[in-house]
Amino acid sequence: MNLALNLEMDGTAILLPVRAQPRSSKNGIEGVHDGRLKVCVTQxxxxxxxxxxxxxxxxxxxxxxxxxxxxxxxxTAALKIFRIHEISRDELYTRIADAAGQSR
Structure with missing residues (x-):
């Protein structure tokens, strides 16, 4: 499965779009929704x-x-962007797929 994730470059860093789901029953990555990585946290x-x-x-x-x-x-928004450094785009995709329990 190809992750439909909108990863953009910012110089040498990768911009990772995230949809935050606070007050969840558990912490973890729930997959990709609308081009963003859905991440649940209990906080x-x-x-x-x-x-x-x-x-x-x-x-x-x-x-x-x-x-x-x-x-x-x-x-302060549910839609967030994280900057990730010192990793290749392909390696990040692989790690996201592993964390989300999906293969590329």
């Missing part, structure tokens, strides 16, 4: 708690170092 969206949880879920699921990922846009 509530207040005082940056859900954003921190999202970062942790993405970092763990995609096997990234903390220095490789940052919230780029959408601090």
């Amino acid at each position: 509530v969206p207040e005082k940056g708690k859900a954003n921190k949880a999202l970062l942790k879920v993405l970092q763990t699921a995609l096997k990234l170092k903390r220095s490789q990922i940052e919230l780029y846009k959408g601090e």
Whole structure:
């Protein structure tokens, strides 16, 4: 299955579009919906708690170092963009597919 994910480049970094689902029953990547990676977190969206949880879920699921990922846009919105550094687009696709339980 091909991930219909809209990954864009920003210099050497990759912009990963995410749809955040706070107050979920579990933390994890739920797949791709409307060109965005759907990420569920149990935290509530207040005082940056859900954003921190999202970062942790993405970092763990995609096997990234903390220095490789940052919230780029959408601090207070459900639709967010994360900047990911020091990884190739193909490698990121592979890790996303593995984390979402899908093959490319």
